[in-house]
Amino acid sequence: MLQFPSHGANYEQLYKNFKLDMPEIVYDLSENVNFLGYPKQIENLWQQLLPKITAYPNPLAEPLRTIIAEKHKVSPECILVGNGGAELLTFYAQLYKGKKVILVHPTFSEYKMTLEAAGAEIVNVTVNDLVNYELPLDEIKCHMKAADCLYLCNPNNPTGALIQKNAILELIEHGESVVCSLLIDEAFMDWTGEEHSAIEFVTSHENVTVVRSMTKMYGIAGIRLGYLIGRPDLVSTLRNRLPHWNVNNLAISIGIECLKDEEFRLRSINENLAIKNEIIHFLKSYHCTVTNSTANFLCFQLQNPDETENVYFHCLREGIVLRHTNNYEGMNGKWLRIGMKNREAMDKFKEVLADWHE
Ligand SMILES: Cc1ncc(COP(=O)(O)O)c(C=O)c1O
Incomplete structure (x- = not known):
């Protein structure tokens, strides 16, 4: 039985648990901390x-x-x-x-x-x-x-x-x-x-x-x-x-x-929203169902939800860590959660998901 972690973040352990080689560059989209960091x-x-x-x-x-x-x-x-x-x-x-x-x-x-x-x-x-x-x-x-x-x-x-x-x-x-x-x-x-x-x-x-x-x-x-x-x-x-x-x-x-630092908070909201809107558009172009999120993360379901675990592992192998939903009652592992991160990370996610669909 594969041991899925109960939370996002700490991805090094995740690769160890799954006995997967960790790529040199990993983008952690499994947690929801502001990608702009902290107020300067x-x-x-x-x-x-x-x-x-x-x-x-x-x-x-x-x-x-x-x-x-x-x-x-x-x-x-x-x-x-x-x-x-x-x-x-x-x-x-x-x-x-x-x-x-x-x-x-x-x-x-x-x-x-x-x-x-x-x-x-x-x-x-x-x-x-x-x-x-x-x-x-x-x-x-x-x-x-x-x-x-x-x-x-x-x-x-x-x-x-x-x-x-x-x-x-x-x-x-x-x-x-x-x-x-x-x-x-x-x-x-x-x-x-x-x-x-x-x-x-x-x-x-x-x-x-x-x-x-x-x-x-x-x-x-x-x-x-x-x-x-x-x-x-x-x-x-x-x-x-x-x-x-x-x-x-x-x-x-x-x-x-x-x-x-209210300016930091408002800037964070705006930058996250721009990235979130792009990702929603991208996911919908692959016929995914997307949750109506007001936060800096969202969940999506693939057109064929039975492929969720395959996509999760495909992403891991390519250095994209998503949050599985196996321990969320009512989702049964058939959704994936993605946190909004910087453009480089989101572009890599798009590339990896597009690659899987090919
Ligand atoms: C909904 C929710 N509540 C509370 C927490 C706890 O946050 P923290 O202990 O980092 O303040 C989290 C952390 O992921 C969360 O997602």
Whole structure:
């Protein structure tokens, strides 16, 4: 049995697992970190960051926490900064030991892993329309009556689809009436716009918690940074369970620079959009089905989905790493996810896919 990894990135291991010779040049399109890298000001700051290495960080990640609170117009007590969104998702999942949580598939595989590790019972709902990721609202609402929490990923990973705000509000209000919380993971919301975010509902509805990642848009996956916005009592419960200095000094300083650089974020959105539009056009010219993505990645399905694994390995042999979908429920490995990268990488992908079709 071939061992497919549970996440994108770290492709060296992938070639090892599959006993494939790794080409000299490999383009990793299996992960979704901004190909423009990080805001340039971080380089200018680098020297000033060095003395921070020896000092313990502020345990609440101040002053970053307050800056995040101002950005989202909430009080700092509603913010919990984490060593990546992944850390916050892990600790949040632990609230549901022995409880029922609804997952809407296909979605980020880490929810299932962290909830299972925490001893939660998972209720699975699968979306049929993968292109638009239209939620089966009635089915979800029905499950919410007996569940303690509903997880939503918005925009969704791996499809990139945006869930409409009115659908989210409908689920939040239903959750209030049946005592079901919502965890809304907005790891990729920076690619769309705050008007789509559910953060405003955190202060108006007690059952809403939002998780954000800063590693994607700001290209700091190696530094690790994310935050959670929730009710102050929930934030305080989670804070007490997290390691005391969970966010390091470099991450705090770099995070502050990232949030200052709105020009970088807007430029990233525009450059990614131009590349995404070209790729969509290219994939459609080969009769692929493409998800309606608002993020910096998308999923596509080949005209003959049975060829997916062959194409995946053809790409690997040619130095293009795509994200398989074997561990995404509802996709059954019949789709591939591609992250937007620089022109050189995307041109190579086009060349390799065109070559396979010949
Ligand atoms: C949907 C989603 N949420 C959260 C995360 C965690 O991101 P990080 O821990 O890098 O902030 C990821 C990472 O891939 C993701 O795709």
